[in-house]
Amino acid sequence: DAKTTQPTSMDCAEGRAANLPCNHSTISGNEYVYWYRQIHSQGPQYIIHGLKNNETNEMASLIITEDRKSSTLILPHATLRDTAVYYCIVRVANQAGTALIFGKGTTLSVSS
Amino acid sequence: DGGITQSPKYLFRKEGQNVTLSCEQNLNHDAMYWYRQDPGQGLRLIYYSQIVNDFQKGDIAEGYSVSREKKESFPLTVTSAQKNPTAFYLCASSPPGRQSSGANVLTFGAGSRLTVL
Numbered sequence: 001d002a003k004t005t006q007p008t009s010m011d012c013a014e015g016r017a018a019n020l021p022c023n024h025s026t027i028s029g030n031e032y033v034y035w036y037r038q039i040h041s042q043g044p045q046y047i048i049h050g051l052k053n054n055e056t057n058e059m060a061s062l063i064i065t066e067d068r069k070s071s072t073l074i075l076p077h078a079t080l081r082d083t084a085v086y087y088c089i090v091r092v093a094n095q096a097g098t099a100l101i102f103g104k105g106t107t108l109s110v111s112s
Numbered sequence: 113d114g115g116i117t118q119s120p121k122y123l124f125r126k127e128g129q130n131v132t133l134s135c136e137q138n139l140n141h142d143a144m145y146w147y148r149q150d151p152g153q154g155l156r157l158i159y160y161s162q163i164v165n166d167f168q169k170g171d172i173a174e175g176y177s178v179s180r181e182k183k184e185s186f187p188l189t190v191t192s193a194q195k196n197p198t199a200f201y202l203c204a205s206s207p208p209g210r211q212s213s214g215a216n217v218l219t220f221g222a223g224s225r226l227t228v229l
Contacts, residue, residue: 032213043116043202043220044155049213087154093213099145099170100216102155 004088009107012082018075020106022088025069030092033064035073036102037084044087044102047073078110114139118203118221125190125197126229133188133224135203142208144186145218148172149200158201161186190226198228 005023012018024033034049048055048062050071055062061074075082087105116137125131135144143162147155157170161180175194180186186205190197204218 032216034216036218041200041223041225043204043223044218045220046217049217051213089216091216093215099143099157099160100218101157102147104152104154 004090004103006086006088006103006106008104009109012075012078012108012110014080014110014112015077018078018082018108018110020073020075020086020088020108021070022073023070024088024090027068027090028092031090032093033062033071034089034091034100035060035062036087036089037082038087038105039081039084047086078108080110080112082108083110084108116203116205116219116221118201118224120224121222123224123226124229125226128192130192131190131197131226133190133201133203133226135186135188135221136184137186137205137219138184139205139207139219140183141205141219142183143206143215144180145204145206146170146176146178146186146188147202147204149202149223155202158188197226200225 032049032051035047036044038044047059050062064071085105085107087102119134145160146158149155156172158176159178161167164183167178167180177189201224203221206218
């Protein structure tokens with residue numbers, strides 16, 4: 001799996017957009033970008049994933065650069081409940097015999 | 113509603129005792145996983161199973177054991193051989209279809225927090 005780099009922490013004001021970056025400069029052509037988040041003392045929650053096109057769902061948007069070497073998770077209107085650790089993971093779709101590896105992620109703090 | 117149930121939520125044990133953490137899912141997922149999380153750290157993979165009666169060691173399997181006798185259940189036993197078992201334990205599952213990007217969409221349980229006294 002390609003290595004990812006995320007900032008250790010970020011702050012965001014409530015109601016503003018939270019833009020969480022992820023660098024994956026060694027990503028290969030068949031690797032997807034996945035985002036999860038973990039609210040304190042809970043299990044991680046899947047947010048979104050994509051290959052090359054930008055993706056949007058009810059939780060967030062995922063913007064992947066044209067060269068696919070970096071991506072940004074966007075929470076359009078952050079709330080206090082979005083305070084969590086956000087994990088960016090790069091992985092092929094059909095990797096047999098292994099499991100997702102979670103790094104330390106980005107701690108997002110949303111304040112009023 | 114479908115989901116993953118972990119029990120107990122909190123568990124205390126004395127040194128030298130084995131303890132088993134339960135993980136049950138009704139999502140009809142083939143693959144199940146156990147992760148361990150220490151304060152301020154990411155998740156580390158203990159064991160995973162992609163089909164019934166088969167499982168593989170993860171990065172930190174020493175001192176742990178698992179079984180996968182039923183598709184719905186993947187219990188984790190923390191043995192006395194695990195030197196530092198105090199941690200937050202997370203169970204997850206993922207759908208079938210290793211050719212699909214959705215196979216990497218994991219559903220997690222709420223976790224079990226084990227404290228060794």
